[in-house]
Amino acid sequence: MTDLVVRRLLIDLQTPFGRNWCGGDAFSTAFFNALSMSFPFGEQFFIDAVRDVTATLPPEAQEQYRADVRGFIGQEATHRRIHSLFNEHLESQGLTDRWSPRAAKRMQLLEGTDPRHALAITAATEHFTAMFGEWLLAHPGVLDGAEPRLRTMWLWHSAEELEHKAVAFDLYKAAGGSHPWRTRWFRSVTLMFLGDLMRQTVANLRHEGQLWQWATWKSAARILLSRGGLLRGNWSAWRSYFRADFHPAQQDSSLSVLWLEDNRAQFTSVGAAPEAATALQ
C-alpha cells in the first residue's frame, strides 16, 4: 500500500449550516446526517480495534504494518474530529443521535473476547464505507446544491475511506483471523449498520416533519434503489466480501486518487507521524 497521508481539511465548520443543507433534499440531508452521527463512536471503535490487534502481532509483523496503522489511525481520528464539529450543529438543530448509544451498548458485549472479533467488525464496516465512498465519488450529483464546504467534507471522507480500505482487512489476515468469522460478522454488520442507518434517518426525517412527504420517499427511491443507486448499485460489491479470495484492493479506487489530486487546495498534509495521529484525537 502507498503511504497513507493524514490531511487537515481547510474548511469552515464553525459557521452554522441550514437544516436542509443537502440541496434542499430532505431525504439526503437526513441520510447524511444519520451517517455523520455514527462516525465519532464508530471510528473510535475502529481505531481501538486496529490498535488492540496490532499489539498482539509479533514484532516483525508490527513493523510491517506500522505505517499503514499510523495512517489509518490518523485519518480516522481526523474524520472523528471533523464529524464531531458537524454533529454539534445537528445537535443545535434539535436532532438526537440515538445510534451511537445503541452501538456502544452492543459493543460492550465484545469486552473480554478475542480482539479479532472487533477487527472483523471493523473490516466489515470498512467494506461498507469503501462501497459508500466509491458510490458517492461516482455520483457527486447527490450533493448538488449542498454548501461547497459540506460537499468537500463528504467527498474528502469518501476518498480517504477508499485510500485506507484494506488496512483493517490486512491486519485481520495477519492476525490469523478466519474466513468463517469474517463473513459471519459481515452478515451481522450488514443487518446492524443498515438497520441503524435507516432508523436514524427516519428519526431525523420525523424531527424535521418530512417523513410522510411524497418528495422524501421519491428521493429515497432514487438515491437507494434506482439503477446505480446506493443499494442496488452495490449489490455485487457487497456479495464479493463473501468470497474466500476477496481483498479490498480488488475494487477500483481511481476516483479517490483523482479527487485528492484535483482538490489539493482543500487540505494540507500533516503527515502520518504517531504524534500527529495522537494530536488529532
Ligand SMILES: [Fe+2]
Ligand atoms: Fe472515516
Ligand SMILES: [Fe+2]
Ligand atoms: Fe475507514
